[in-house]
Amino acid sequence: EAGVAQSPRYKIIEKRQSVAFWCNPISGHATLYWYQQILGQGPKLLIQFQNNGVVDDSQLPKDRFSAERLKGVDSTLKIQPAKLEDSAVYLCASSLHQGASGYTFGSGTRLTVV
């Protein structure tokens, strides 16, 4: 079974620029998650999708972050404009459905904002 694919692997941008991350979950997985992991910390949930609908985005900084999953498969996460404190690894994960045993994570996109 193919894993969760994320791109790009690394990204360096200047503050106030915009950036987008892409995620392709495991085929058939209805639930998709975006997490932000700052160096030395545990992942923090940004947004959870069930198919193409948002289940929870309470921790998404909506003034600068946006995410979509238009056809219920791939998803993109965008930051506009980026701040220095957005430097982190952005992890995408998917599961068969809510409450399924264990998530499958992608390798993440490491973002550095300078």
Place this chain on the structure above:
Amino acid sequence: SQQGEEDPQALSIQEGENATMNCSYKTSINNLQWYRQNSGRGLVHLILIRSNEREKHSGRLRVTLDTSKKSSSLLITASRAADTASYFCATDEGAGNMLTFGGGTRLMVKP
């Protein structure tokens, strides 16, 4: 906010020794999961224990859950250098099955 808190934050042991990591959490859960993360990589699901279970085994891993104390432990027996990684507990809570991670334990196993 983080639901689970791991203890210790860092652990260094010799190959062959056992490693024990603890996790405490604050609210009711559906289940508790443990993940491993190698440096610069994504997280790998290790084991899930449901709220009505007390102990679970998987290979060299043993997980316990005490819902009265809102705590869990992960034991890795006969550790190997390849076990060097960060280990995170994550609690599945609420109707939306949100997974909330703790800060992790950084384990180093010296050959």
